[in-house]
Amino acid sequence: MNTIVISKGPFSAELTEVLHKNGCDPIKTVKNPALAAAKFMGKQNIVVYEWSEDPQEETRNLQELMKQTTGLKVLLIVDEGIKEAIKVLVKYDEVKFVFKPLTRERLQIGMRMLLAEKKRPPTINIEYVNPFIESTKAIMQQMAQTDIEKKEVRIDKGLTVYGDISGVMALSGNANGFVVISMGIDTAIEIVKRMTMGDVSESDNELIEGGIMELINVISGQAQALFNQNQHHFDFTTPTMVRGKGHTINHGLHENSIVVKFETPDHKELFLQVCLKTA
Amino acid sequence: MKVKKILIVDDSPTMLRILQNTLAKAGFPDSITACHGKDGLLKLAENRDVDLILSDWNMPEMTGIEFLKNVKADGDTKNIPFIMVTSRNVKEDIMEAVQSGARDYIVKPFTVESIQEKINNI
Numbered sequence: 001m002n003t004i005v006i007s008k009g010p011f012s013a014e015l016t017e018v019l020h021k022n023g024c025d026p027i028k029t030v031k032n033p034a035l036a037a038a039k040f041m042g043k044q045n046i047v048v049y050e051w052s053e054d055p056q057e058e059t060r061n062l063q064e065l066m067k068q069t070t071g072l073k074v075l076l077i078v079d080e081g082i083k084e085a086i087k088v089l090v091k092y093d094e095v096k097f098v099f100k101p102l103t104r105e106r107l108q109i110g111m112r113m114l115l116a117e118k119k120r121p122p123t124i125n126i127e128y129v130n131p132f133i134e135s136t137k138a139i140m141q142q143m144a145q146t147d148i149e150k151k152e153v154r155i156d157k158g159l160t161v162y163g164d165i166s167g168v169m170a171l172s173g174n175a176n177g178f179v180v181i182s183m184g185i186d187t188a189i190e191i192v193k194r195m196t197m198g199d200v201s202e203s204d205n206e207l208i209e210g211g212i213m214e215l216i217n218v219i220s221g222q223a224q225a226l227f228n229q230n231q232h233h234f235d236f237t238t239p240t241m242v243r244g245k246g247h248t249i250n251h252g253l254h255e256n257s258i259v260v261k262f263e264t265p266d267h268k269e270l271f272l273q274v275c276l277k278t279a
Numbered sequence: 280m281k282v283k284k285i286l287i288v289d290d291s292p293t294m295l296r297i298l299q300n301t302l303a304k305a306g307f308p309d310s311i312t313a314c315h316g317k318d319g320l321l322k323l324a325e326n327r328d329v330d331l332i333l334s335d336w337n338m339p340e341m342t343g344i345e346f347l348k349n350v351k352a353d354g355d356t357k358n359i360p361f362i363m364v365t366s367r368n369v370k371e372d373i374m375e376a377v378q379s380g381a382r383d384y385i386v387k388p389f390t391v392e393s394i395q396e397k398i399n400n401i
Contacts, residue, residue: 142388196293197300210293218387221366228369238337 002041005029007050007077015107019048022111033061037068045069046114050077050102062095075110077102128175129258129274131226135219136181136262136272143218144194148262148270159257159275164188165208166242167216173234177255177276179223180242181216187268188212213239280360280401282330285310288319288346289335289364298333298364305395316341320349323356331398333385336365336372344379351380360401364389 003024005011011029019027024046028039036047047065051058055078066072076097098110133150140148161168163182170178183191185202192211193200200207220236227234257275264270287298287310295312302310311326313319315338323329332350336343343363350356360382365372368386376384383397 139388142390192293196296197304198296207293207296210291214291214293214297214387218366221368221387225368 001025001044001046002039003027003046003048004036004039005048005050006033006036007031007048008052009050011048014104015102018104018107018111022108022115024111033058033065036065040069040072043069043071045072047072047074048077048107048110049074050100051079051082053079055082066095073114075107075114077110126258127230128227128232128276128278129260131223131230132179132219132272132274133260134226135222136260136270139215139219139222140191140262140270143215144191146191146194146264148264150260151263152259152261154259154261156257156259156273159273161242161273162245162259162271163269164243164245165212167212168240168242169216169220170237171220171234171276174227174232175234175276175278177274178257179216179220179275180271180273181212181219182271182273183212183269187264187270190264190268191215209241209243213241280330282307282398282401283309284326284329285331285333286313286319286322286326286329287311287333288313288316288338288343290314290338291335294335301389301391301394302333304391305398307398315339316343316346316349319346323350323359327355329359331401332359332361333364334361336363336367336376344375347376347379347381362397 001023003019003026005027007029008031016027030036030039033049049062062074065074072094074095076095077100078097080099096110096113098106137148140146159178159180161180161182164185165188166180166182168178168180188208188211189200189202192208195211196207216239224234224236255275255277257273260272262270262272285302285307287295289295289298299310299312311322313322317340319334334343334346343365347361347363350359350361361380362383362385363376363381364385364387366387373384382401385394385397
């Protein structure tokens with residue numbers, strides 16, 4: 001990574017070695033911050049910036065530097081108690097700081113902070129989730145004559161199913177991922193009973209599983225029609241079935257999932273889980 | 280046209296039961312079932328008195344659209360009205376089914392009334 005050290009004084013060989021060990025190469029040193037931008041190369045630039053005693057001026061200098069290139073990472077070497085540095089840190093996520101006097105250890109800690117992979121916040125486009133919520137409510141009413149109420153929406157790490165029985169549908173298109181409908185066995189029996197307009201017992205495995213797969217199939221089909229109205233396009237696979245609570249679906253997307261908890265009029269729970277990676 | 284006997288083709292036993300019960304409530308209690316297109320062709324050969332076919336789209340062995348094409352290619356069965364039943368409300372699919380000879384198209388979920396209306400319009 002192309003590295004520019006802004007320092008009024010000398011930058012020791014010992015500190016330069018720390019930078020090299022962190023992948024900094026080439027390393028150029030300038031005394032005047034205004035000259036640093038001229039040394040930028042490509043998109044991977046690091047600035048190790050030793051601040052003077054005039055934090056207001058240095059803040060202006062830093063802001064000018066940040067305007068010069070995208071993806072710039074800056075490690076500030078500041079005096080303890082300089083509040084201006086904190087104001088800058090709030091504004092720029094790519095700016096870290098360590099205190100003077102700059103030692104080998106402090107520089108190493110600063111570089112580690114600077115180069116650490118930023119954890120991505122949960123980013124699920126709600127535009128892709130709402131059609132599934134609408135569709136679930138509508139299909140439950142139409143196929144199982146049950147008015148369900150949305151009780152809770154939360155974000156889960158990964159995709160772990162909640163109920164005893166879950167219908168899973170994979171989708172691809174504007175986003176890739178999975179949509180899951182999950183519930184307890186008692187709820188599933190009641191829903192399939194209503195869907196088939198006949199008696200269903202716990203031993204009717206094929207009928208119950210088929211009913212829940214049909215449910216997710218039709219929910220996805222109706223959501224697909226809603227997506228098409230908004231110019232989003234998805235293809236769905238055929239549904240599959242997961243039995244047993246707490247199963248984790250290894251989807252390889254490294255994405256969080258949105259969990260929507262619904263409740264039937266007799267307080268039975270039903271979970272809709274949407275885990276998508278947008279293209 | 281007076282519809283009496285209906286062949287329902289679907290790979291899901293749950294869906295077969297839903298359709299049989301819905302048809303009974305809609306006034307069509309006489310129905311037979313098949314679990315995919317190939318099975319549907321066998322049932323048609325055994326039951327010459329089928330008045331209407333309701334078929335799912337996605338099935339193993341033989342899909343609904345392949346089944347439809349086979350039915351329309353056979354002189355003995357080509358005049359039996361064929362209604363495709365599917366969860367995919369996609370214009371291209373509807374066009375393909377109609378161009379292949381389907382009389383109509385039912386998108387799930389359906390109701391007793393919507394099934395009744397479709398059959399009465401044949």
